[in-house]
Amino acid sequence: MTYVLHDKRNLSVHRIELSPNGSLTWQSAAIFFGSIAAASLFIALIFLAQGYWPVLPFAGLELALLGWALWYSMRKSRQRDTIVLEDQRVVVEKHRMHSRQRMEFPRFWTQVRLEPAVHRHHPSRLLIRAHGRGCEIGDFLTDDERESLRLRLAELLAANPVLVDGKDTTL
Amino acid sequence: MSDTATHTADHDDHHDTPKGIMRWLTTTNHKDIGTLYLLFALLMFFVGGSMALIIRLELFQPGLQYVNPEFFNQMTTMHALIMIFGAVMPAFVGLANWMIPLQIGAPDMALPRMNNFSFWILPFAFTLLLSTLFMPGGGPAGGWTLYPPLVQQTGDALPFVILAIHLMGISSIMGAINVIVTIMNMRAPGMTLLKMPLFVWTWLITAYLLIAVMPVLAGAVTMLLTDQFFGTTFFHAAGGGDPVMFQHIFWFFGHPEVYIMILPAFGIVSEIIPTFARKPLFGYDAMVYATASIAFLSFIVWAHHMFTVGMPLAGQLFFMFATMLIAVPTGVKVFNWTATMWRGAMTFETPMLFALAFLFLFTIGGFSGLMLSIVPADYQYHDSYFVVAHFHYVLVPGSVFAIMAGVYYWLPKWTGHMYDETLGKIHFWLSVIGVNVTFFPQHFLGLAGMPRRIPDYATQFTNFNMMSSIGAFIFGLSQLMFVYIIFKTIRGGAKASAEVWESPTGLEWTVPSPAPHHTFDEAPQVK
Ligand code: HEM
Ligand SMILES: [Cu+2]
Numbered sequence: 001m002t003y004v005l006h007d008k009r010n011l012s013v014h015r016i017e018l019s020p021n022g023s024l025t026w027q028s029a030a031i032f033f034g035s036i037a038a039a040s041l042f043i044a045l046i047f048l049a050q051g052y053w054p055v056l057p058f059a060g061l062e063l064a065l066l067g068w069a070l071w072y073s074m075r076k077s078r079q080r081d082t083i084v085l086e087d088q089r090v091v092v093e094k095h096r097m098h099s100r101q102r103m104e105f106p107r108f109w110t111q112v113r114l115e116p117a118v119h120r121h122h123p124s125r126l127l128i129r130a131h132g133r134g135c136e137i138g139d140f141l142t143d144d145e146r147e148s149l150r151l152r153l154a155e156l157l158a159a160n161p162v163l164v165d166g167k168d169t170t171l
Numbered sequence: 172m173s174d175t176a177t178h179t180a181d182h183d184d185h186h187d188t189p190k191g192i193m194r195w196l197t198t199t200n201h202k203d204i205g206t207l208y209l210l211f212a213l214l215m216f217f218v219g220g221s222m223a224l225i226i227r228l229e230l231f232q233p234g235l236q237y238v239n240p241e242f243f244n245q246m247t248t249m250h251a252l253i254m255i256f257g258a259v260m261p262a263f264v265g266l267a268n269w270m271i272p273l274q275i276g277a278p279d280m281a282l283p284r285m286n287n288f289s290f291w292i293l294p295f296a297f298t299l300l301l302s303t304l305f306m307p308g309g310g311p312a313g314g315w316t317l318y319p320p321l322v323q324q325t326g327d328a329l330p331f332v333i334l335a336i337h338l339m340g341i342s343s344i345m346g347a348i349n350v351i352v353t354i355m356n357m358r359a360p361g362m363t364l365l366k367m368p369l370f371v372w373t374w375l376i377t378a379y380l381l382i383a384v385m386p387v388l389a390g391a392v393t394m395l396l397t398d399q400f401f402g403t404t405f406f407h408a409a410g411g412g413d414p415v416m417f418q419h420i421f422w423f424f425g426h427p428e429v430y431i432m433i434l435p436a437f438g439i440v441s442e443i444i445p446t447f448a449r450k451p452l453f454g455y456d457a458m459v460y461a462t463a464s465i466a467f468l469s470f471i472v473w474a475h476h477m478f479t480v481g482m483p484l485a486g487q488l489f490f491m492f493a494t495m496l497i498a499v500p501t502g503v504k505v506f507n508w509t510a511t512m513w514r515g516a517m518t519f520e521t522p523m524l525f526a527l528a529f530l531f532l533f534t535i536g537g538f539s540g541l542m543l544s545i546v547p548a549d550y551q552y553h554d555s556y557f558v559v560a561h562f563h564y565v566l567v568p569g570s571v572f573a574i575m576a577g578v579y580y581w582l583p584k585w586t587g588h589m590y591d592e593t594l595g596k597i598h599f600w601l602s603v604i605g606v607n608v609t610f611f612p613q614h615f616l617g618l619a620g621m622p623r624r625i626p627d628y629a630t631q632f633t634n635f636n637m638m639s640s641i642g643a644f645i646f647g648l649s650q651l652m653f654v655y656i657i658f659k660t661i662r663g664g665a666k667a668s669a670e671v672w673e674s675p676t677g678l679e680w681t682v683p684s685p686a687p688h689h690t691f692d693e694a695p696q697v698k
Pocket of ligand 2: 426429
């Protein structure tokens, strides 16, 4: 998880950008994959040279799976959630692997709520909504991060002041 | 634009959360899958353990009492396959699933759906493997090493065994890929490679080994299959093939495989000893480099398993010295664990007891390994009970004790409850005594010439065999306590605090909720 927080307080616009962990760059991924592929193929080719070719297809399949897995995980780490809190509205933008979504909420009515998981050990869900419409944000964060994000959002929203979890926090 | 993530009023904000058995079949949550792996490993530990007890029962006295030799051989073969692929490896994958995301600050594994798949292959694989016991000709009986031409005498079971091994391999590979991608790409900012906990490090290197050698195993067993059914002659001397080449190929996989079963154990012990010595791990960097050197060396020592099949003198010397070289990084590790405890404020809770027993008893296994690596000595020891004693010392008080240490260490974190310390300690002492009574006499049996994999033996071996069998039943039965303690802890018990232990290190122990207010403006805290 990463939060990139552009908290432009002075403009009274808060922009919070959330992204999942993504510790690999394409370059380091290539080096990493190359080093495993080199070892694996080297072994398989030596067996091939001795006439024991059936090792090679298995090595190939496996490397294909590894390559796909790396690619998939890196694409997934490009997901983004952006939450912009303006004077009158809250704009949420979600960039997912196969979709993009944008939602606007009237700031005064916006609430954030952390829903505990139905099952123990499952992730919690952070919901942002107003007037019965809403969406989930930060599903790629850890539970602790979602909790602190909830506190942060609640604090920012309350500054207006607004209802948080049905309570007026300024009272 | 899609609105898949849009939710409306309060009550239907839930995802469809499957209940009951469907929850476990469809789960993609790393903790659920970790639990499944661990419970599966526990079950297999008992299945494989029962087979071991059948073996020890038969060996309690010379002569044939309970089983016939064919069945005995099926038991030794199945016991090994089940313990290796069904108990030890899935237990490590389970621990990886539970702990690696927590330790690197990731919300889950990199590929949650593949994670589900790689677990659910296992029940099929092992049902298939176990079902071969009921097939005409019985289960595989030529040893877990599947040497041809002996293995070609297996009855109808052979293709099913090979299919089962393929399935286990697929599962391991998917598990390894998941672990490696998670560690590489899902680390929290600030969690640089040289800040990763050692359990993560050892698993990274283990996954690398798995990826390097699993295709070799897959290729080897496939060639057995084609030799049997499709007229190839890879290993058929009659057709110009070479049965000894199978041994080379198998052990090229097999030796790294034994390290696959010990490196994560090193990682667990490296987490536990500092916690209970209340000192940081001595020589972290050296530990990482030692692990990497062991992994590298494990590729160039395989022929120490086959000194007696005949090879050029230069080959024998090379493999002997390369094998001895492994003792160096291993020694570095043992030294560092010991130095970690030096002048530490030590306490001896159950996880620490298991870790300490690991340290002592694994080292005994390392020493007998060193003895086996001496070519002229191995000519005598090979295929004797000395080898059995060696690998059981590294695998039972080695890998298995480390797994148990890890379970006791992290169980409070998983369940929120403290296990019963008194029961844990009793379980520990029964296990240590049982293991040593079982396996130490096997050294003497081997040195005196008792061969491995036989259902009957010359009468002069009786006393040590009786001891060994008694030890085995002590060890085996005391594992029922382990199950009892685990389920008792799951169901209740004293509440465990977030930190559980006095001064553990690592992200997995950080205070859960409510998290301090400011953590979110900053990058996550990696110290
Ligand atoms: C200092 C480290 C080690 C050395 C020098 C060493 C050396 C050896 C040698 C030379 C043999 C072949 C004996 C023979 O068949 O004649 C052997 C067998 C074996 N070792 Fe080790 N070993 C070491 C550590 C380990 C570890 C850490 C494990 C596993 C956790 C392990 C598991 C095994 C197994 C399973 C066998 C027997 C395989 C079989 O024939 O079924 N060893 N070892
Ligand atoms: Cu070996």
